[in-house]
Amino acid sequence: MSKKINAPDKSGRTPWNRFVYNTNTVGYVFAAPFIIGFLIFTIIPMLSSLYYSCTDYNLIEKENWIGLSNYIYLFQDPRFLNSIKVTLQYVFLSVPTKLAFALFIAFLLTRPSRLVSFYRSLYYLPSLIGGSVAVALVWKELFARKGLINTNLAALGVSTINWFGSMTAAKWPIIIMTAWQFGSSMLIFAAGLKEIPGSYYEAAKIDGANGRKIFWKITLPCLSPVILFNLIMQLISSFMVFTQAFVITAGGPNDATMYYALYVYKQGIQSRNMGYASAMSWVMLLIMGVITAIVFKTSKHWVFNEAEG
C-alpha cells in the first residue's frame, strides 16, 4: 500500500502519480459528489437565508439591511406564536402515537411466520407513499363533510364530525395520517427486537415472569437505544410537517393547523416576506436544536447502555 506519502518511491512514481494513488485523494474524490452537493444545495442556501433574515427581501425588489427587526417582530406576531403552539401540540401528539404503533406492529411481527416479511413490506408501503400530495388529497376526501369516514359514522348511528370546520377536530386527520406512516420506524424497531438475546427471555421465563413483565423489564430497556434514535428522527421530521397541512387544511380553520413550516411558506412565498420567513426558519433551527439537546441530555436516565450496564 502506498500509505506512506513521503516514503522513498521504489517504483519511481512522479509526484502526480503519487497524488492520484494517495488514499486521501481517493477518499476525497469519492466523497466529492456529496461534498459538492452539500455545499451548493445546503450550505450556500443556509448562509444566504441567514443574510436575508436580516433584510426586508420580498423577491421582487432589492433587499435592505434591517438588522434584527425581523427577529424582534417575530415575538410580537400572534400568528407566529400560535404556529409554535400548534406545532408543539402536533409533535407531542403525533410522535408518541406513531412510535407506539410502530413498536406494537414490530412486536407482533417478531413471531416466526412465513408471512412476516410479506407483512413487513405491506406495512412499509404507507411510509413510501404517505408523504405525497396524492395521498393527502385522498385523506382530504376521506375526512370531508360527506366523505367515507363520516358516511360510515352516520351508518353506525354515531353523530358525524365536522373534521375540517372545527378547530379541535382538524388536527386529528393529520395526526392519524402521520401515525399511519409508521413503516420506517417499525423496520428499525424490528431490527432492534431481533438483537435482544433470547437467553434473557429464557432466564426470565424460568424465573416465572409473565409476558407483561418481560416486555417492561427486558424488551423495553434493551430496545431503548433504538427508541432514542427513532424518537429523535421522528421529532425532527414532525417539526417540519408541511404537505399534509398544506393540502388537507391549508392551515385552517382559523389557524388551528397553521404549522410552523406552513407559516414560513405562507410568509415567504405567498406574502413574499422572504426576509421574515428566513428569520423564522432560523428560529425553527434553534428550537429543534434545543429540543434535540434536551432529549439527548435526559436520555442518560432512560437509555440502557450495555457497555455501562
Place this chain on the structure above:
Amino acid sequence: MRIKRFLAVLLALAMILATAACTKSDDSTNSDSNAAQGADNNSAASGDTGNKAGTGDSASTEPVKLRMAWWGSQTRHDRTIAVIELYESLHPNVDIEYEPMDFDGYFNKLATLVASNEVWDIFQLGSNFPTYQSKIYTLNDFIADGTIDVSGTTDAFLRIAADEKGNQVGLCSGVNTYGIAYDPALFAAAGVAEPTENWTWDDYKKACTTIHEKLGIYGSSKFDDWQAGASMGVNQEGFGIGFFNKTNDGLGFTDYKMLSDYLQMRADLVDAGAYPDPGACQEISDIENDFVVSGEAAMTWVASNQFVSLCTAAGRELKLINPPRKSANGPAGVSIQSSQMLCVSSDSKYPAEAAKFIEFFQSNIDANQILLAERGIPTFTAVREALAGNLTDIEKAVYEYVDVVGAFDTGGETVNPSSPACTDTIKEQYNYYLNKVIYKEMTADEAAKAIYDFAASQF
C-alpha cells in the same frame, strides 16, 4: 491493486461530471436556444436600448420558443391551449410552452420566477400588476411601431390595462364585473323572492337563513370576502369612497366601522349553518365544484365571466344579479373592470414575438371563436361583433348583466384599474381576522379596527 484504484478514481470522476451535468441541464437547454438565436439576439440587443426589438424579428422564420402561463378553470385551460395550437400552426417557427395553473399556484410560482429573473414570456395579471411592474415589458413602443395593431379597440379599453402614467402594461383579455349567481328554482322552493337590483345585505342574510331553514342546504356558497366585504364593500358607502385612494398610496376611507357589518354577518351566517364554515369552503377548489353546482347552496359569488363555466357545470338554470348593497338606494359598488390582461415579461428574449401572440390572442376572430369570451367580454369591436351572432342564452345573460352594471350610477367616478402592491398582504390579514370573528376570538368591531390599522400601517 493499483489498477483497481485508478479505475475507482476514474469512476468517481465520471460520477462527479455526471452530477455536474445534471445540475446544469436546465441552463444548457437555455444556452442552446441562446446559441441558435445568436444572430437574432444581436438585433434584439441592439434594439433593446431603443426598446423596439420588434421591427428586427417580425419577418423572422427562425425558431422562437415562448413560455406562457395563466390561471383559471379547466374550461379556460382547454380553450387557451387550443388557441396556442392554432397560433403554432399559423406560425410554424413559434413554439409556445404553456403552464395552466390555479390562482394560488400561479402567483406562488410567479413570485419565485420574478426572483430568479425567469418570468414566462407571456403571462397573465389582474389589477395587482403594480406589484410586478418591474417585470412587465410595456407595450407602448409595440403599439407605436405597429407590432400591435390597436385600431380595432378603443382608448377606454386600452386604459383599463395601463398604469396611471399611461404605460400600456398589457392588453385586456376581456371586461367583467362581480355578481351573484343564484338558482331561481331553489329560491322558489324555499318561498324566497328572487333578488332585485336594489337588494341589500339584510335581504341577502334573510334569504340565506330562510333557504337554510326550509331546504336544509346552504343559503349561500363561498364569497370572495375581500371583494364583498372590503374592496367593494367600502365602495358601497358612497361615491368616491374606496378601500384605497385614487393614487394607491394610502387608504381611501377613515371609519373602520365600514368593515364591521360584513364581518358580523358572515360570522352569524356560519353560526346559523346558512353559509359553509371554513372547513367546508376548503372543499371548493374552483368554480366548477362550487356548492351551487351540486345543489348544496342556492347562490354564490362569481366574476361575470365565470358564470358560463358555473352554469355548464351545474346543468341547471342559474341567474345573475349584482351583489347586495348596503342601502337600497346607495351605490352598487360593482363596476366594469378588466378581468385580467396578458403581459410581456421583461425577462423575455423575444418581446416582439410575445407581443404579436398577445395581439393575436385578443383580436383574432378565429382565436376568439375558440375562447368564447371566457375571460370576459372582448375589447376588440370586430371580435365582439363576430361573437354576438351566435351567443348562447347563458352568454347573453352575461352580456346583459355587464350592460346593467355599466349603466349603474357611479356618481361620475372612474374606476382605478390598479391596486397597491401591498393588497395581497392586506387581503391575507383580512381573511385572518374574519376567521377570528367566525371562531369568536374577536368581535366584529375589534377585527374591523385591527384590519384598518394593519392596512394603514402598510403605507
